[in-house]
Amino acid sequence: MSKEFKHFLAKSCQDPDQPPFAATLAGHTLAVLDSFRTIFGEVDSPSRLAVQWFNFFGLPLSIYPVFFKQSLFSCLLHDIGKANSGFQEMIRRRGNQLVRHEHLSAVFLQCPxxxxxxxxxxxxxxxxxxxxVLCHHLKAEPQNQNFAEYIPGVDQPRFSLDVALLSKTIQELxxxxxxxPTPPASFSWPGRWxxxxxxKGTGYKDLAAAKLKKFYRTLRRSKDRHRLLMAVRAAxxxxxxxxxxxAREGKNISSWLHGTFNDNELLTGTSIKIKILAPxxxxxxxxxxxxxxxxDFQIAAGDLPDRAVLISGCGSGKTLAAWRWIERRLKKTSYARVIFLYPTxxxxxxxxxDYVSWAPEGILLHSSSQFDLQGMFENQDDRPGCGDFLVEARLFALAYWNRQIFSATVHQFLGFLQYSYRSVCLLPLLVDSVVVIDEVHSFDKPLFSALKQFLANFSVPTLCMTATLPRQxxxxxxxxxxxxFPQDPAAFIDLHRKTSASRYKVRSLGDYMDQAEGSVSDALDQGKKILWVVNTVDRCQEIAARFNHANTLCYHSRFKLEDRKKRHQEVIRSFQEQSGPLLAVTTQVCEMSLDLDADVLVSEAAPITSMIQRMGRCNRxxxxxxxxxxxxxxxxxILPYEKEDMTAVASFISAIDGEVVSQRDLEELLEKYGDNAIETQRYTAFLGDCAWAQSRAKELADIKETSVLAVLQSDVSRYFELRRNKESFDGLLIPVPKYPPELTWQNEKIGRFPQVTSEIHYHQKYGFAKHPWEIII
Incomplete structure (x- = not known):
């Protein structure tokens, strides 16, 4: 191999024979070591982030030197597996990788x-x-199921190793x-594998596998050692x-990281008061x-401890209460960041x-955030940070490291629990943050289980918020x-007045949907504003099309993102500004994201917490x-719900049928009829994989993959234009049902993502339907 290659490459480059130093194995390894030292400090002087890192993982700072040494060795040796001939041929586009390089790194470590x-x-x-070393790409399945296996499609199992060149590289590093200590002068790896x-090479592999299994058993008994492993691996x-x-983007690693984790730019209570609360x-x-x-309850919320749950009805002002809690936490102790997490x-x-955008350091973070930011504010001068809300996309998760105040989806930050790589890369932000997690009532069982394990195993000030929450x-x-909080809402006059006020007159229509239509027609004749919530997109479209007139809006998840964004804004604006009759037919999307106030609510039966959330959009x-x-x-x-989701729903509706109801009444009925069964703890990879680490990012919540993302055939030319201009094409994406499968197909030039679908199924007012709209209307 030394005759073929002068250098071991770690990264691809234009000229493999004369690579930039950063692309070599030595250059990349030094960059990783430099990053580690800049982020975490030196062996005798941990950085502020290192101190927060240890607090987050529940480790005593006295063992910081131990963490430092494990991490140094891990950084130094993590990519030695790239020195094999298969990887070097692949990185030069002359062949294929035979075995994952980090698995080979683990095997090479068994050299005596x-x-x-x-x-x-x-x-x-x-x-x-x-x-x-084995797990730094999160591709190591538990129990060695894929350990150092040949990559599918490999037609010849042999590869080689230039022992002399690798020995020299390690010595120089x-x-x-x-x-x-100084490494040995030579290593006894075999040259052919x-x-x-x-x-001999197979013996090293078997030895590594045996050590991992033994280590797994040890970790199950040693909580402290397991915590240290998690901290080192994530580091x-x-x-x-x-x-x-x-290095890829030509940044000076030390100066960029020092600027990002600047101890002189911490958030304080005063900064939140000036930048968020005052505007x-x-x-x-x-x-x-x-x-x-x-x-008064908002004032009291500011004095809640570092761990609390705030339960207050829709429209009561709990978000402001949360920001007051944040202000008081930061007045007590400075933190580098504030993270506000939402379910959607x-x-x-x-x-x-409403809040984060007032601060120049604020940022929105979710899978389509860059698209959502486009045109969010009618007057760009309304926000002091406007024009600086976009990030350097090629830095991926690192692009968010220099931001301080976040509004994000819960998956972005808590995804580390299921080894989402992006979420693990956001841990330097999470460990030095004050965190608010909103709408926890909406968390399904896997996500709520993950929340509990986060709270039980990691330390960071956290406020959970919701309008309703079952007693269990x-x-x-x-x-x-x-x-x-509050233990007794009656102790706060303003909150008691809102929660005990007569708010709704409820009527059950049984299973007579025609009566619902009659009630809606009567309300429209009276000039009322009506919110009609159904449980499936198909029924939403059907009802909206049947009431087809100028004052009917249809809103659900199956729109092009650019149209959904417009529809979302149109629904809110119509309820806030339009006079006269109005009907919005929606799905569950209304339960959390729509800040509107309807005169009339018509709703299909749903889980009790969902119905209470829907009621929060009426006489708000x-x-x-x-x-x-x-x-x-x-x-x-009952689709999309399961039978167990609908337990006691009929009894709940019967209890309020014909009654005048307050939010307080709903809370008491939730306690009586809500799901109070003890929920089993779900598996989280970050805590459960122990010696291994396999990403299970999709398992954070019980998300049923019922749709695929596609673009309309008529938008394909726009898609390619956006790609050529290196602009986001998120606005063109539509979640199309997986079934029937003939709704989507692949475009040869686009590839597998996104799929393509026919425009005959799409209507700008009603969204994407399973059947052509000319048949429906």
Whole structure:
């Protein structure tokens, strides 16, 4: 191999024979070591972030030197597996990689000279180094299921290793790491490898596999060692990410990271008061025409401890209460960041628009945030940070490291629990943050289980918020040390007045949908504003098309993103500004993201917490002297819900049928009829994989993959134009049902993503339908 290659490459480059130093194995490794030192400090002087890192992982700072040594060795050796001939041929576009390089790194570590070298170093743990190196790309399945296996399609199993060149590379690299002993002059790796045969290399592989299984058993008994492994492994991942991304983009690693993690630019209570609260209060005064006054429960919320759950009805002002809590936390202790987490992209965007966007350091973070930011504000001068909300896309997760105030979806930050690589790369932000997690009532069982495990195993100030929460979930959060607030809403006059006020007149229509239509027609004749919520997109489209007139709006998830964004804004604006009759037919998208106030709510039966959330969009601000009219009826099918989701729903509706109801009444009925079964703990990879690490990002929540993203055939030319201009094409994407499968197909030039679908199924007013619209209308 030395005759073929002068250098080991770690990254692709235009001229492999004369690569830039950053593309070589030595250059990349030094960049990773530089990133680690800049982020975490030196062996005798941990950085502020290192201190927060240890607090987050529940580790005593006294073992920081141990963490430092494991991490140095891991950074130094993490990519030695790239020195094999298969990877070097692949990176030069002359062949294929035979075995994943990080798996080979773990195998190469079994060389006796490597083991002896690690063993004589003080404060080292060879098993932690082995696991960290193996798992730094999160592609190591538990129980060695794919360990050092040949990549599918490999037609010949042999590869080679230039032992002399790799030995020389390690010796040169080690010279920059003064905290560890000098490596041996040579290593006894074999020059030729074939895992299909019984040989020295296969013996190394078997030895590594045996050590991993033994280490797994040890970690199950040693919580402290497991925590140290998690901290080292995550440190390697973020150091590798920084060393790769910053070098690729030509950034000076040290200066960029020092500027990003600047101890002199921490957030304080005063900064939140000036940058977030003051402009928001001014905006409220502009809308209401009255001086802003804190409610008494909002004032009390500011004094809640570092762990709490705030339960307050829709429209009560709990978001302002949360920001007051943030202000008081930062007045007590400075943190680098504030993170406000929401369950959906729409709620995150609304949270950004109303609060976070007032701060120049603010940013919106979810899968389509860059598109949502386009045209969010009618007057760009309304926000001091406008024009600086976009990030350097090629830095990926690192692009968000220099931001301080976040409105994001919960998956972006808590996804690390299921080893989402992007989320792991955001850990340097999370560990030094004050965190608010909103709408926790909407979390399905896997996501709520993940939330509980986050709270139980990691330390960061956290406020959970919701309008309603079943008693069992309140109990589980309280057992994790969260103070439930308020214990007695009646103790706060303003909150008691809102929650106990007569708000709704409820009527059950049984399973008679025709009565629902009659009630809607009567309300429209009376000039009322009506919100009709159904459980499926198909029924939403069907009803909206049947009431087809100028004052009917249809809103659900199956629009092109650019049209959905317009429809979202149109629905809110119509309820806020339009006089006269109005009908909005929606799906579950209304439950959290729509800040509107309807005179009449018509809703299909749904899980109890969902129905209460829907009711929160009716007579929201107590401005209707006639009470909000609420009608419930049962659809023919309960889909998309399961039978267990609908437990006691009929009893709940029966209890309020014909009654005048307050929010307080709903809370008491939720306690009586809500799902109070003890929920089983779900598996989280970050805590459960132990010696291994396999990404299970899609398992954070119980998301059923019922749709695929596609673009209309008529938009394909726009898609290519946007790609050529390096602009986002998110606005063209539509979630199209997977079934029937003939709804979508692949375009040869586009590839597998996105799919393509026919425009005959799309209507700008009603969205995408399973059948051509000329048949439906």
């Amino acid at each position: 000279e490597i083991q002896d070298w690690i063993g004589i170093a003080e404060d080292t743990d060879a098993d932690i180094i082995l696991s960290s 080690a010279q920059s790491v003064y905290e560890i 074939n895992f299909d045969r019984d040989n 390697l991942i973020i150091s590798d990410s920084a060393g790769s991304g910053l 928001r209060q001014k905006e409220i005064e502009k809308v209401t025409g009255a001086p802003f006054v804190w409610q 992209k729409a709620t995150a965007s609304e949270g950004f628009k 979930r309140q109990k589980e959060l309280a057992e994790l040390g969260l103070a439930v 601000h107590l401005r209707n002297p006639d009470l909000g009219a609420v009608y419930f009826y049962f659809p023919d099918k």
